[in-house]
Amino acid sequence: MKIKYDRSACQGHNRCYMLAPELFDTDDEGYAILLVEGDVPAELEEKARLAADNCPEFAIEIED
Amino acid sequence: MTDVRPPVADWATDFDHQHPDYAANATEIWDELRDGCPIAHTDRYGGAWFPTRHEDIAAISKDVVHFSSQGVVVTEERPDIPAPMGYAPPITSDPPFHAIARGIMLKFFSPKAIDAWEPIVRETCRRRIADIRAMIDAGETTIDIAAHYSQHIPVSVMADMLDLPREDGDVFRGFIHDIMEQAGEEKPYEESMDFYLDTHVAARRNSLGDDLMSFLCQADIEGMPLLDEHVRGTIGLLIIAGIDTTWSAIGAGLWHMAQSPADRARWTDDPDVQPFALEEVLRFYAPVTMARLIAEDIELSGCTMKAGDWALLPFPSANRDPEAFDQAGEFVIDRARNRHAAFGLGIHRCVGSNLARLELRVAMEEWMAAFPEFELADPDAVTWSTGQVRGPRQLPVRFPS
Numbered sequence: 179m180k181i182k183y184d185r186s187a188c189q190g191h192n193r194c195y196m197l198a199p200e201l202f203d204t205d206d207e208g209y210a211i212l213l214v215e216g217d218v219p220a221e222l223e224e225k226a227r228l229a230a231d232n233c234p235e236f237a238i239e240i241e242d
Numbered sequence: 243m244t245d246v247r248p249p250v251a252d253w254a255t256d257f258d259h260q261h262p263d264y265a266a267n268a269t270e271i272w273d274e275l276r277d278g279c280p281i282a283h284t285d286r287y288g289g290a291w292f293p294t295r296h297e298d299i300a301a302i303s304k305d306v307v308h309f310s311s312q313g314v315v316v317t318e319e320r321p322d323i324p325a326p327m328g329y330a331p332p333i334t335s336d337p338p339f340h341a342i343a344r345g346i347m348l349k350f351f352s353p354k355a356i357d358a359w360e361p362i363v364r365e366t367c368r369r370r371i372a373d374i375r376a377m378i379d380a381g382e383t384t385i386d387i388a389a390h391y392s393q394h395i396p397v398s399v400m401a402d403m404l405d406l407p408r409e410d411g412d413v414f415r416g417f418i419h420d421i422m423e424q425a426g427e428e429k430p431y432e433e434s435m436d437f438y439l440d441t442h443v444a445a446r447r448n449s450l451g452d453d454l455m456s457f458l459c460q461a462d463i464e465g466m467p468l469l470d471e472h473v474r475g476t477i478g479l480l481i482i483a484g485i486d487t488t489w490s491a492i493g494a495g496l497w498h499m500a501q502s503p504a505d506r507a508r509w510t511d512d513p514d515v516q517p518f519a520l521e522e523v524l525r526f527y528a529p530v531t532m533a534r535l536i537a538e539d540i541e542l543s544g545c546t547m548k549a550g551d552w553a554l555l556p557f558p559s560a561n562r563d564p565e566a567f568d569q570a571g572e573f574v575i576d577r578a579r580n581r582h583a584a585f586g587l588g589i590h591r592c593v594g595s596n597l598a599r600l601e602l603r604v605a606m607e608e609w610m611a612a613f614p615e616f617e618l619a620d621p622d623a624v625t626w627s628t629g630q631v632r633g634p635r636q637l638p639v640r641f642p643s
């Protein structure tokens with residue numbers, strides 16, 4: 179599984195950071211920073227989906 | 243504006259979000275319009291549109307060319323301070339100025355910066371709970387927790403953030419009432435929020451601290467300090483945008499819990515559900531409906547919207563759209579997929595959303611820990627605000643002995 183994060187769509191709702199802090203940090207203005215490059219560790223796949231499914235701006239996509 | 247508004251003949255062609263019938267029946271009105279119309283119109287307020295589907299509301303929020311933020315609260319008159327800056331930057335600003343005015347605030351309101359305020363929020367809630375316990379001990383059996391709890395939390399936190407006297411809470415609430423619920427009525431300058439803030443900003447410029455007002459006084463745009471009216475407008479915006487809204491969200495969460503023994507038990511027995519429950523409160527009882535002024539004629543879902551018309555953005559209706567949410571009309575306490583739009587969509591996403599979430603979370607945690615069992619004293623005694631911020635304004639509850 180891979181995460182695609184679209185910085186231009188992100189508006190800093192911070193849902194991803196709240197739900198999956200292992201995968202997303204926030205910068206000092208509140209925009210998301212994707213922490214993983216490449217494959218998402220298996221134990222975090224559920225959290226990745228949760229983050230994607232809660233982003234109001236559809237800025238996170240999951241590629242299986 | 244008169245207090246008595248003409249009755250609404252048909253919500254699809256004559257809606258009025260300031261009518262008491264709207265306050266009483268908003269969810270039914272949204273559901274009915276969404277199934278039928280789905281973009282209502284009214285000739286009131288000089289012409290306004292009322293979309294009800296998530297898709298249309300998202301499209302308008304993201305189209306900042308046709309839909310200007312110069313006006314965000316619907317009035318009979320059109321606002322006379324033009325965007326890009328507008329009266330209360332950044333909420334009344336359009337690009338490109340919007341990003342500058344918003345950028346100034348983001349650092350103060352980022353998730354990590356806001357986390358630091360948690361102890362103050364918690365202390366505020368505990369102070370209020372202690373007062374309520376004292377009322378109960380003194381023999382009171384029914385307590386209006388909109389008046390004695392939910393209302394005070396954002397007022398007190400905002401006063402602390404701005405380093406203004408907590409006792410001025412009543413003054414803030416008066417301003418909010420004048421602006422939100424009596425939209426359009428003029429007051430003399432000396433009684434206005436502008437006067438109150440101009441006085442404080444002028445004084446603060448000479449005694450800077452590390453509060454939010456000082457932060458704005460010291461902010462700059464390309465080396466130029468913010469104009470006084472920018473600082474004043476932004477603080478006024480924080481008071482208006484940050485208080486009524488959060489009061490409404492906390493009140494709605496408590497109103498829900500007062501009526502649902504099952505959800506109260508779930509909250510207490512299963513703390514892992516709490517983060518989802520809070521987002522579900524925000525989805526299901528989203529307090530805020532914004533507006534836009536149409537800048538250029540545009541066709542949307544078969545409606546021809548004319549420049550100068552209003553378009554409302556009822557985010558709470560978007561949040562109950564079955565096209566966007568499973569079981570949209572039900573409060574699902576452990577809803578895991580929740581892309582709700584309570585804090586708006588697009589470039590104006592609520593700057594205060596991290597603070598609002600902190601206040602809602604701590605207020606609910608502290609309340610439910612102190613009073614795991616409580617119920618409405620009289621469902622008919624609960625009143626909801628009219629206008630663009632929706633939440634319980636009288637919420638009498640009692641406690642089983």
Ligand code: HEM
Pocket residue numbers: 303311314332333334344479480483484485487488491528529530532533557583584585586587589590591592593594595597598599
């Ligand atoms: C539950 C409580 C709250 C809700 C539901 C809420 C909702 C919203 C919404 C829907 C918008 C978007 C406006 C638009 O699209 O035109 C907004 C903007 C804004 N809110 Fe909030 N808000 C809340 C609390 C707060 C708090 C606590 C603050 C600050 C202390 C705040 C400050 C702002 C500001 C500054 C904007 C303007 C952002 C911009 O235009 O870029 N809000 N809010």
Ligand code: SF4
Pocket residue numbers: 187188189190191192193194195208209210232233234235236237238
């Ligand atoms: S939830 Fe979406 S909009 Fe919010 S910070 Fe994460 S990616 Fe950005």
